[in-house]
Amino acid sequence: MFNLLFEQGNIPYLLKGAYLTLQLTLIALFVGFFIGLAVAVVRLKGPKPLQILAQFYVSIIRGTPILVQIFIVYYGLPDIGVSFSPFMAACIVLSINVSAYLSETFRGAILAVPRGQWEAAASLGLSPWQVMRRVVLPQAARIAIPPMGNTAIGMLKETSLVSVVTATELLRSAQLLVAQYYVALPFYLAIAMMYWIMSISFTAILNRVEAKLAKAY
Amino acid sequence: MIEITGLHKRYGKHEVLADINAKIDAGEIVVLIGPSGSGKSTLLRCLNGLEQPNGGSIRVGTTTWGADTPRRDMKQVLKQVRSRTGMVFQQFNLFPHMTVLENVIEAPKTVKGMTHDAAVAIAESLLAKVGLLDKRNEHPARLSGGQQQRVAIARALAMQPDIMLFDEPTSALDPELVGEVLKVMKSLADEGMTMIVVTHEMKFAREVANHVIFMSDGHIVEEGKPEHFFTAPKTERAQRFLRQLAQEE
Ligand SMILES: Nc1ncnc2c1ncn2[C@@H]1O[C@H](COP(=O)(O)OP(=O)(O)OP(=O)(O)O)[C@@H](O)[C@H]1O
Ligand SMILES: [Mg+2]
Numbered sequence: 278m279f280n281l282l283f284e285q286g287n288i289p290y291l292l293k294g295a296y297l298t299l300q301l302t303l304i305a306l307f308v309g310f311f312i313g314l315a316v317a318v319v320r321l322k323g324p325k326p327l328q329i330l331a332q333f334y335v336s337i338i339r340g341t342p343i344l345v346q347i348f349i350v351y352y353g354l355p356d357i358g359v360s361f362s363p364f365m366a367a368c369i370v371l372s373i374n375v376s377a378y379l380s381e382t383f384r385g386a387i388l389a390v391p392r393g394q395w396e397a398a399a400s401l402g403l404s405p406w407q408v409m410r411r412v413v414l415p416q417a418a419r420i421a422i423p424p425m426g427n428t429a430i431g432m433l434k435e436t437s438l439v440s441v442v443t444a445t446e447l448l449r450s451a452q453l454l455v456a457q458y459y460v461a462l463p464f465y466l467a468i469a470m471m472y473w474i475m476s477i478s479f480t481a482i483l484n485r486v487e488a489k490l491a492k493a494y
Numbered sequence: 495m496i497e498i499t500g501l502h503k504r505y506g507k508h509e510v511l512a513d514i515n516a517k518i519d520a521g522e523i524v525v526l527i528g529p530s531g532s533g534k535s536t537l538l539r540c541l542n543g544l545e546q547p548n549g550g551s552i553r554v555g556t557t558t559w560g561a562d563t564p565r566r567d568m569k570q571v572l573k574q575v576r577s578r579t580g581m582v583f584q585q586f587n588l589f590p591h592m593t594v595l596e597n598v599i600e601a602p603k604t605v606k607g608m609t610h611d612a613a614v615a616i617a618e619s620l621l622a623k624v625g626l627l628d629k630r631n632e633h634p635a636r637l638s639g640g641q642q643q644r645v646a647i648a649r650a651l652a653m654q655p656d657i658m659l660f661d662e663p664t665s666a667l668d669p670e671l672v673g674e675v676l677k678v679m680k681s682l683a684d685e686g687m688t689m690i691v692v693t694h695e696m697k698f699a700r701e702v703a704n705h706v707i708f709m710s711d712g713h714i715v716e717e718g719k720p721e722h723f724f725t726a727p728k729t730e731r732a733q734r735f736l737r738q739l740a741q742e743e
Contacts, residue, residue: 394589396544401600403601
């Protein structure tokens with residue numbers, strides 16, 4: 278049974294799926310990082326209406342299942358004439374999703390920077406934006422990195438959900454092979470292994486970054 | 495140089511500053527003392543625009559503002575006021591992610607748009623003045639409290655303010671480190687800097703100050719020359735405070 282796994286082209290096929298999973302994860306994290314940062318700053322320092330809007334955004338994204346969000350973007354939006362490829366739809370939903378979670382992380386990290394830091398910077402004449410950029414965010418980044426790592430690993434696993442819209446990431450690659458051979462166990466075990474390897478690689482990278490940051494001051 | 499007129503500050507119902515009036519001339523060294531919670535920090539923070547008054551007005555140099563200064567004008571006011579006043583905090587508040595030198599050049603570069611080289615030149619001469627040039631590449635966490643506070647003074651001076659505000663600059667320090675900070679402050683005073691210092695260091699107040707303001711419950715209860723205030727305080731409140739202080743020492 279397990280020989281099937283090693284039949285011509287199956288492992289490379291799964292690896293291609295793994296590559297797509299990794300790509301989705303990194304794109305979602307990258308885009309979500311910037312949206313999340315903007316949302317966090319707006320929620321803390323923006324004009325009142327924007328603050329409320331940002332809060333609403335986070336609440337809606339966090340309060341609805343990611344699967345439903347994917348269905349809305351991939352199956353729902355075409356009804357009003359907006360359609361995306363499965364990969365694009367997956368990128369959009371995952372980016373938005375991760376941005377909402379990261380914005381909470383960033384908000385917490387920004388609030389964790391002591392008041393004295395804001396005041397000292399302001400008393401030197403830095404504008405609110407300069408205080409944020411030069412003094413608060415660099416310190417908040419350090420606080421945010423461990424939880425950000427957890428979000429990254431979470432995102433890696435969440436990407437499997439987009440298999441439902443036929444984006445051929447790792448889980449769907451396995452499903453296609455299962456459908457071809459009528460055997461499930463080897464393929465699912467293989468991709469579990471691949472997810473796990475990617476997770477522990479993320480963790481290892483994260484640990485190194487943390488160790489480095491801990492040294493710097 | 496500074497004029498405070500009918501200043502009020504409230505937190506909710508709590509009147510923290512109740513009708514403060516004071517005038518401080520260029521070159522004066524004013525020591526602000528009073529029991530905990532009397533509003534000393536709040537007064538300093540108002541002068542620097544960290545707190546917005548609820549009534550009355552403040553003039554620093556040629557800039558005047560008050561409770562009813564519109565928000566859009568405050569931006570300009572804060573910019574002017576903060577360029578003239580430097581502030582030193584009890585907890586130092588150095589930027590931990592920057593080296594000593596980076597702490598000192600940050601504002602000249604970011605706020606004044608000074609070139610890196612020009613900012614470094616100023617920073618180095620100031621660090622030499624506070625005796626910490628050799629620590630220029632250390633991070634604040636590696637310095638003692640006294641050293642950190644001296645860097646904080648250099649950082650404030652780098653903006654070339656006319657007035658320095660000190661909020662209990664030595665209160666967070668181990669006793670053996672207090673002297674090195676007071677020495678730097680004394681040399682600043684000797685150079686003619688205008689200073690307002692919240693401190694309980696009586697020796698410093700007697701030797702360096704030329705005016706003492708005693709506050710209690712948001713009021714200025716008594717003020718005068720240090721030699722008069724410390725030897726023969728007029729009000730019962732000040733007498734009691736000084737007795738308590740003497741007992742603690
Ligand atoms: N942000 C704030 N919100 C509410 N109350 C405040 C705030 N800041 C200060 N207070 C109150 O205002 C009063 C005066 O505080 P302030 O810090 O000015 O006193 P202080 O004279 O500096 O005292 P200390 O010697 O303890 O530093 C205190 O009762 C304090 O609790
Ligand atoms: Mg105080």
